[in-house]
Amino acid sequence: MDITVQELKSKMERGDRFVLIDVREPDEHQAFNVGGLLIPLGTVPRTIPELEEHQEEEVIIYCRSGRRSATAQYMLQQAGFQNVRNLEGGMLAWIELFGEK
16 A cells, blocks of 8 residues: 555654655665655665564655665565555655655
């Protein structure tokens, strides 16, 4: 299941509880991010054990365009995570709609 940038921004403004993960590379994360925990895609498989406490929670994953986060979404789903959502369009869509805020 995916989530739009508008839905994510609304969840953030309401203070909803969810786990936000950025699967981009450190330089991309440093340049601009919306507060997600940085776990580059290549490190997701070895990071899954550390994330297992969040298996029942809503997990939202983002990257630059939505492709890498879709891969991470699949990995987490295969590991038993119940509610993993991919940010449609990633940071490109966020910046297009809201700018770099």
